[in-house]
Amino acid sequence: MLFGKKKEKEQRSVLEEEQMQSPFxxxxxxxxxNKLAMGGLIVFVSIFAMxxxxxxxxxxxxNYQDPTQKNIAPGFSFLSVPSDLKDNAEVIEFGPTYGVGVDKDGYVYEWGQLTKNLKKIPADMGKVVDIAVGQDHVLAINDKGTLYTWGFNRMGLNVIPPELKGKKIADIEAxxxxxxxxxxxxKVVSWGNTSAVDISTANVKDEKVKEVKANIQTAIALTKDGKVISLAKKETALDNVPEEIQGKVEKIALTDKAAAAVLKDGTVKVWGNNHNHIFSVPEEVQGKAVDxxxxxxxxxxVTEDGNAxxxxxxxxxQAKVPAKATNIAKLASGxxxxxxxxxxxxxxxxxxxxYLLGTDNLGRNVFYRILxxxxxxxxxGFIAVIIQFAIGILVGGISGYYGGTVDILLMRLAEVVGSLPFIPLALILSALIGNKVSDxxxxxxxxxxxGFLGWTGIAGLVRAQVLAERNKEFVVAAKALGVKEKNIIFRHIVPNVMTIIIVQATISFATCMLTExxxxxxxxxxxxPIPSWGNMLNNCRSSEVxxxxWWRWVFLSVVLGLCTVSINxxxxxxxxxxxxxANER
Structure with missing residues (x-):
């Protein structure tokens, strides 16, 4: 018997096998x-998971914004130090998106994302011994103390002040x-966009300054007798230099909101604003700091044993020091x-x-905002589809099952809702509401x-399916058994048309995404600042963008297109x- 059953099974045709399978x-x-459908599913699931x-x-x-990182093209070149400089470096400094270095022969190198003006390195500088890098301009001095500058000429940055002509330069900061x-x-001399950056040299006019450090807001100076002086015209937290360190400072540094100093005894002191826990100086550097x-x-x-x-x-x-950062001779942070x-x-x-996909006009990571x-x-889109189908199944199920006057009234209601001009109505609501509601x-x-304006098509589809199902034997049997009408509609008829509803749901989901x-x-x-694919595209309407x-709209458009096409x-x-x-029709 067993062998007979096995032989019988082997003799079944493919058609018979399919007939014995469940509909699911x-x-x-x-x-x-269907390779196209499965490919679409894989693409959509991949985008969804990402x-x-x-x-x-x-x-x-x-809410993050960073003007120093705005409109940066895709790429990972910020740390790509040229091979000729990697084992022969004398000085290296970093700007927001690029780096500049000098080798031991005084030759200048540049890398990263450079503007046309930054690439115009002066040819007659001689042997360069020091450089300073700003947002999009560079300062350099040669072994004779002569000053050079190039890059963006904002507010005369490329024009060296007359009072510096013929003078030797000891320290530079951009x-x-x-x-x-x-x-x-x-003596300290400053120039450039002093309306954007709060700097005044009047604070040190009677001092002998050793070095200066600047950030995106202001600057501080270290005098030759070890005092720290703020160069800000307005009072800031950086003015609150601890009195006990004055006269003992060897090195200074600035972040956006705080200042730090290395004292003669190797201890580190930080003041200003405690952003990012910057006041929490690691214990292992206290008493050992040299730079x-x-x-x-x-x-x-840098500690006295040459580690960072x-x-x-x-x-x-940027705060994760690699293990190979040892035997340090010089240190620089951008x-x-x-x-x-x-x-x-x-x-x-x-x-x-x-940045993998670049940044936008506010310095925000495009890749993260796409995600x-x-x-x-x-x-x-998902919640809107749920609302649409909840209303559509309810209206379509009742309309198709009862027919008659109920059907006429509900379908006329659907026609009225479906005839409303969706986009103009949404724009009118936007104008009326304005900023009266939260995000x-x-x-x-x-x-x-x-949800409330998009259910009409689903209601019509469900109605048509219910009309086709309501006179079938299983419905008649349910009525004969005294099953309540609402249970007949939603427990017997609707589940039988659920496959069609699911198909429509996938298409409606893509439509809702595009509509949003x-x-x-x-x-x-x-x-x-909450991102959506729509408001991100809204920020890319200008011809300049x-x-x-291009990276601000191309990648986003590709992802949105892939997502909707794959769902469809x-x-x-x-x-x-x-x-x-359906393939035959």
Whole structure:
């Protein structure tokens, strides 16, 4: 008997095998055979997983803005020190997106994302011995103390002040949009955009200055007798220099909101604002520090044994010192980058390498905002679809089952709702509401509008399916058994048409995503700083962005296009799997 059954099974035709399968297994089989549908599913699931999983590890404050990082093109070149400089470096400094170095022969190198003006290195500088790097300009001095400058000529940055002509320069510093130099006789001269950066040399006019440090807001000076003096015209937290350190300071450093000093006994003192726990100086550096440098929100110290210790902000690994950073001869920190030159002239760098998909006009990471924007757009679309289908199934089920007057009234209601001009109505609501609701309230309102105005097509589909099912034998049997009508509709009929409803849901989901993006693009929708794919595209409407900052809209458009097309491909494949005869029509 067993062998007979086995032989009988082997003789079954493919058609007979399919007839014995459950409808669900048949649908799955048909769907798996559709390569386009499965490809669409894989693409969508990949995008969905990236948007909802990657931000767990790759986090950034949605309110974050950084003018020094705005409109940076994709790439990872910030730390790409030229090979000719890696083992022959004398000085290296970092700007926000680029680096400049000098080898032991006084030759200047540049790397990273450079503007046209930054590439115009003066040819007649001689042997360069020191450099300073600002936002988009560079200062350099040669072995004779002569000063040179190049880069963006904002507010006359490339024009050396007349009072410096013929004077030897002892120290140079390039701030956010300013230049500050110290002459050989200890005088300080500054120039550039002094309206954006609060600097006044009047505070040190009677002092002999040794060196200066500048950040994006102001500067401080270290005198030859070991005192620290703020160069700010307005009172700031940096003015509160601890009295006990005056006259004992050897080195100084600045972050955006704090200042630090290395004293003669090797201890480190920090004052100003305690951002990123910058006051929490590691115990292992106290009494051993010999040099210090600062980035925007972190500090790095070199100890007497030649090792580096960093603390503060670490969002770009700028406070994570690599193990090979030993035997340090010189130290430099940029905005989010660090560099040490070892005693043998070799270079070790760490920190921000660049951005995978670039940054936007506020210095925000485009890749991260695409992920977070995808979360928002998909969430809005998903909840809107749930609302649409809840209303559509309810209205369509009742209308199709009862027919008659109920059917006429409900379908006329659907026609009225369906005839409302969706986009103009949304824009009118936006104008009326304005800023009267919170960001969360605005998002909820978008979901409700998409849901309450988009159910009519689903109601019509469900009605048609219920009309086809309501006179079948299982419905008649349920009526004969006294089953309540609401149970017949929602427990017997609707489950039998659920496959068609699921197919429609996938297509409606893509439509809701596109609609949300369109609303946000037009200004009604998810508001900044919360990202959505729509409001991100809204920020790319200008011809300048389209032509010069292509990465801000190209990658986003590709992701949005892939997401909607993949959903539609899967939905179409699911429809064909549910109704194979559709291929013949």
């Amino acid at each position: 297994r048949t649908i799955i089989k048909n769907l798996l055979e 948007c909802f999983i990657l931000p767990i590890w790759f986090h950034q404050d949605l 701030g956010y949009q300013v230049s500050v130099v110290v002459t050989e006789d200890g 210090i440098s600062g980035g925007r929100n972190h500090l790095v110290v 210790v960093a603390w503060g902000g670490n969002e770009n690994n 905005y989010y980058q660090n560099c040490i030159i070892k005693e043998d002239g070799s270079v070790v760098t760490w920190g921000l390498k660049g 977070k924007g995808g979360q928002m757009t998909m969430t809005v 969360v309230g605005r998002i909820i309102m978008i979901m409700l509008i998409l 993006s369109g609303l946000s693009f037009l200004g009604f929708g998810v508001a900044e 389209i032509s010069q900052y 491909l899967f939905g179409d494949g699911l429809r064909r799997a549910v109704d194979p005869k």
